[in-house]
Amino acid sequence: MKIEKDAEKILKDFSKTLENIPDLEETHYIVDNVNLTGEDKSKEKNPEKIMRNARTDKDGNLLVKKVDWIN
Known part of the structure; x- marks a missing residue:
């Protein structure tokens, strides 16, 4: 077979x-x-620093994206 010949050539x-x-x-x-x-x-844990870049609503609750695989 051609594959076997090619493999033998590669090995040589x-x-x-x-x-x-x-x-x-x-x-x-x-x-x-x-x-x-x-x-x-x-x-040191600083909640204000942690929450600085988090998306929140007007009441201060975190807004997170719902995972795509949940219906």
Whole structure:
């Protein structure tokens, strides 16, 4: 079949290309900062800052878009 011949040609070409790639030594990185964690601390919560860009009605209620997949 044509597909099998094409696949064999691709594999042969790929093998020839791999022969031209020089062998290199592996690179190892020694780092001391593995699995570092930050200190748990809460950030200041400012409702006015959070609501600054929110759409609200005249009573201050949030206006949100109803999801499309609900009828």
